[in-house]
Amino acid sequence: MSAERTLEQALGSSDPEERRQAVSELAGRDSERRPAQLLAALGDEDWRVRKQAIEVAKALPSSPELLAALVRAFEPGDNVGLRNAAVEALAAFGTDAVDAIATRIASLDADGKKLAAEALARTESPAALEVLRPLSAEPDPNVQAAAIDAIAAVGGASAGEAVHILRRFLDSEQAFVRLSALDAINRLGARLSWPVLERLLDDPVLERSALAAAGRAAHAEALPTLLAALDRSPGAIVSALTALVDYARAAAQNQTFLPVPELSPGARDSVLSFAALGQEDLALRKLGLVAGAVLGLEPVARLAAEALSDPRLFADADEALGFLGEKALPALLECAARSDADACAACIEIAARLTGESNREWVVNQIRSLMQSGAPQIVRAGLGAITALGDEASLARVATWLEQEDVASAAESALAALAERYPEAARALAREATADGPRCYAAAVIHSASNAPIRGSVADDVAFLTALLSHQAPAVRRAALGGLGNSESALGVEAAAFSLTDEEPAVRYAAVQTLGKLRAADGSRPGLAKLLELVQSSDDQELIASSLRALGESGDHAALAVLRPLVRTGSPMVAVSAIEALARVPDARRVEGLLEGLSHPEAEVVKASILALGDAPDPRIVAHLGACLDHEAWDVRRLAADMLGRGASETAEALLRARLVSEDNPIVRDALTRALEGGGTRHTPAPPRMGSLRPR
């Protein structure tokens, strides 16, 4: 018995599992019968068979026969399972499915057209808009509503055009169609003019959607309508509050003033009951918190501060406190004092953001008191707050936190930021330090954030920092290297180079950074020779990659000779670092090196080269990117298509078209199509999985 006959029998088996397994084999076969067999499977009475058939259909290469067969499923019939399965399968073919539906849509009945609209919506292809436009004018209101929904779904890329189509339906005699159109416009985030909105707000069928549109549009004229809606039925108050929050967000974005209205006692109680701790409906509680804050209800400050400890409410509570501003500070800091460490840290961060000049000193003192708990989260948040709010006196206080290892990094950042803000006070603090004294760490951090010299002369600075390279605390050695890098002197080169032998990786990487940054008085970079030497002789891949990055950041021409061979033959990590470094060297010869990266056996290295080559103005690049369209890794081909699309030259277009003929990977096909259609302005969305996989 032939294999084809065996398969036919299995597909016709009375056992659903046998049929399911037979369907899975359709993916590996190529015969004229396949579209018909697949269509039959999509209409199978058993849902597992239909599901398998959908997966098989999605994995098949696009072909006119297959797509025609899938669209035929929309023709009149009783098999609902088949029709739904066909919608799902077709959607996976993107633009190809749009073309297939377009050629047959006129012959479909109303139900078929409705299904076609659903399939078009799911393709998410902007090309579907042209097919949906006439469909939305169909006399059948169900077809109209489906087309309107689909326009909203695919209109993201051409929202203006989609909204233009949809606005016509706001005047439809069918309330159903008007509502669909307004919801679709809301989904696209379009802003309607006040005269249009005013008319819609009077339409009882459209009230909730119109309130939502009014809130987002943030027309000042809409505010009384929104507030009036607060005193209506419970249904209206939720819609009105939602709209009010939208209004407040839009007003904040436009930096326009939002007058806080006087609420009726009933409406006030309703809002506070929504925001209360006992409110079980989470969505309502979120709304209550934010809306209550927008309306300036002070009890909301405490409720929002307490809600910070609930991860589900955090974002909304944060927003609510933002709307309340400085009014929320007492409640926020009081809550911080009795909360766990995470919630306390959140309170501190938000308090720092809300604090103005009049409250600054009081807030800083409160935060310092909270930091005494020593909990790392609280101290880190406190240091962040002091960075923003602290004065000169904060320098010494922040320096003491360097001694606590788990917050030292945050203390370094805070100290560096304060040193930039209060340079003279910081330099005085640094000058007081000795190499074996308690302030040496702080001094090293200040050296890395301040202009040299600090200690009389640059030589004195370097001597002090070099002595710190022997300090037993790795953090001090690392910070000292930061200071040396900032010293604008070649005197520290030898000491920094020897730190490449430090037993702590963090210090070694800091030494690499320093050698890359060190600049002598004549502008030369004496540390680069050491880095080049390291790259050529070290076995430590991570240190080499780090050195390459530093070389790239230096932009030094001498790096070219070292970087080029690594691009082609280095381990993937080293080769990618070399490519990124090479891309930064301001020398036209870098292009040759980057082109060599396209020959690396690792796809990730090739992709790094493609990205690095993308913006180089060199006519050879198009031809090389064209060659990448034939690369064995699909993600390389996809990236090459994206980059060629950006160039939008005739040569690029010819290369893209040539590849489209033979490309069978749908993700790459989509990229090729987008590159050809969009003139390269759009990029393909991220694939479902990363890496050089072959999903189809």
Add this chain to the structure above:
Amino acid sequence: MSWRASGEPRARLSAEEFRLLRDLVYEYAGLSFEEEATFLFDRRLGERLEALSLPSFNAYYKYLRFNVRGPAEMEEVVERLTTKETYFFRQEYQLRSFSKELLPLLARRNDDSRRLCIWSAGSSTGEEAYTLAILVRESGLFADWDVRIVGSDICKGCVTTARRGVYQSNSFRTTPEGMRSRYFREASDGVHVSESVKQLCHFGQLNLLDSGRASMVGRVDVIFCRNVLIYFDLRSRRRVIDNLYERLLPGGYLLLGHSESLLNLSTAFELVHLREDLVYRKPLTTERWDSTNRR
């Protein structure tokens, strides 16, 4: 017999397991051990079986080779196998030669640059490097000079200890009392090296076989590499000597342990007879020497 916490005897290192571990250590660090080191392996690595709850040395070998924490554990292995007991002012006769003959000579030769750099290669916990710094200070010849004493060791823990500069009484078994009172300070946690000595010393972690890392030491006037070559086989010793030669300035000196020599290793150095010691010197004028060209 060693015992586990459970009361059962710990697994012993078989000959085959020793060979596996020995080859792994060689592959990782270039350190070479003969069969007689079996006892050293068994005693120093046996505790790791207990710490990692491993039933045998074979399981420990697999852990080193295939576990994600294997590389970190390899550092521990090297540390345990190479940590050697050392003390201040060790091999006094050699230090006298260095102090009385080499330092005056270097003071004259480097008078223009006023720079002196000495490398203690394989410095263990730092006693040798600090001893050299003390001798430089004691000589009184290098006041206001740019003096760098560089200590390096393959063992991370040793470098950390060296940098800390705090020692117990067994490090002072041959330290003259005057030196101890001048350059050390008693404290509750041990005896601290004085800041005036510490500020001359810089410590780093490097394998002497790694020419890339070794080059970060810069060019030096003197290298002390005492009782280190014993850890390497002939091939690796030649590479180490190559690297040391490369780091020496022309006319620079190499001082080995009392039982070590460059016999069969290198002909690039000149042998110099001091009053109490024989040391090696890089010729003042050299063509680039390559160990592959040795006779």
